[in-house]
Amino acid sequence: MLDGLGPGARQVEGVLGTLHGRESRLYAAPDDFEAPDGFRLIGLRAAHALLTEPFFRAAGTARQMIDWIRTHRFCSRCAAPTQRSEGHRALACGACGQLHFPRLSPAVIVLIQREREALLGRSPHFTRGVYSTLAGFVEPGESLEECVHREIFEEVGVRVINLRYFGSQPHPFPHSLMVGFVADWASGEIRLGPDEMEDARWFTPETIPELPHPMSIARALIEDFIERVGS
Numbered sequence: 301m302l303d304g305l306g307p308g309a310r311q312v313e314g315v316l317g318t319l320h321g322r323e324s325r326l327y328a329a330p331d332d333f334e335a336p337d338g339f340r341l342i343g344l345r346a347a348h349a350l351l352t353e354p355f356f357r358a359a360g361t362a363r364q365m366i367d368w369i370r371t372h373r374f375c376s377r378c379a380a381p382t383q384r385s386e387g388h389r390a391l392a393c394g395a396c397g398q399l400h401f402p403r404l405s406p407a408v409i410v411l412i413q414r415e416r417e418a419l420l421g422r423s424p425h426f427t428r429g430v431y432s433t434l435a436g437f438v439e440p441g442e443s444l445e446e447c448v449h450r451e452i453f454e455e456v457g458v459r460v461i462n463l464r465y466f467g468s469q470p471h472p473f474p475h476s477l478m479v480g481f482v483a484d485w486a487s488g489e490i491r492l493g494p495d496e497m498e499d500a501r502w503f504t505p506e507t508i509p510e511l512p513h514p515m516s517i518a519r520a521l522i523e524d525f526i527e528r529v530g531s
Contacts, residue, residue: 324358326362326365326366328366328369328370344359344360344363344472344473345473347359348513348515349513353515356515357470359472360470360471360472361470361472363472363474364402364472364474364475365402367474367475368391368402368403368475369391372391372400375393375395375396375398375400376398376400377393377396377398378393378395378396378398380393380394380395380396381393381394382394382400385399388401389401389402390402402475403475404475404476404477405437405438405475405476405477406437406438406444406476406477406479407435407436407437407438407471407476407477407478407479408435408436408438408444408447408448408451408478408479408480408481409433409434409435409478409479409480409481409517409518409521410433410434410435410448410451410452410460410463410480410481410482410483410521411433411466411480411481411482411483411521411522411524411525412433412434412452412458412460412483412484412485413482413483413484413485413525413529414484414485414502416504416505416529417502417503417504418433418502418503418504418508418522418525419434419456419458419485419490419500419501419502419503420432420433420434420500420501420503420508420509420522421433421434421455421456421497421498421499421500421501422497422498422499422500423497423498424498427510429509429510430509430510430511430512431499431501431503431509431510431511432511432512432516432518432522433480433518433521433522434451434452434455434456434497434500435451435478435518436450436451436454436455437476444479444481445463448460448463448481448483452483453488454493454496455492455493455496455497455500456490456491456492456493456496456497456500457488457489457490457491457492457493458485458486458487458488458489458490458491459485459486459487459488460483460484460485460486461483461484461486462483462484463481463482463483464481464482464483465479465480465481466480466481466482466517466520466521466524467480467517467520468480468517469516469517471517478517480517480520480521482521482524482525490502504529505525505526505529505530508522508526511523
């Protein structure tokens with residue numbers, strides 16, 4: 301059920317899924333909503349450090365669904381109002397029938413290995429001292445593998461070979477799917493691309509700097525490297 305909450309906002313009430321065997325529901329409150337006594341409101345990024353993985357997954361999914369509904373109130377084909385589809389997880393246009401599905405932006409994230417070294421980079425947006433694996437969004441018409449090669453070269457100026465799939469992780473900032481790879485360094489010296497990275501370096505297991513959040517796939521890639529290479 302969708303009820304108007306004023307310009308640019310809708311109330312959402314529906315089943316999100318199950319969490320620990322119990323039904324979880326989706327709600328969106330107005331922007332001026334105040335938490336009841338004993339509760340406080342925090343952003344999704346802050347919640348990342350406080351919630352366990354199942355609860356953060358649920359919160360991230362809810363945030364993405366609410367953002368999707370709020371930003372697809374009108375059909376992008378004919379501008380008529382949309383409503384929830386009966387047969388799909390989609391918003392349907394009552395005028396032209398166009399279906400609008402939740403947005404999902406695939407991105408690659410890669411650990412580059414050179415014998416006992418891993419190439420990690422630092423974005424100016426990271427917490428101070430944190431280095432991570434390299435990542436970037438897939439462009440239209442591009443395969444995941446092509447994206448790996450392009451992004452790595454643009455960000456740090458090196459070439460890689462032997463791509464191996466590592467795993468994937470939903471990443472609700474704001475609506476991404478991170479697809480992880482391990483790759484071997486082939487050639488090139490570190491050359492930071494303009495507006496890409498603040499710093500990038502080769503690290504051994506003994507010199508690994510401060511790492512990303514424990515629940516992130518970036519952290520999993522780095523810990524896998526340390527376990528494989530050893531000390």
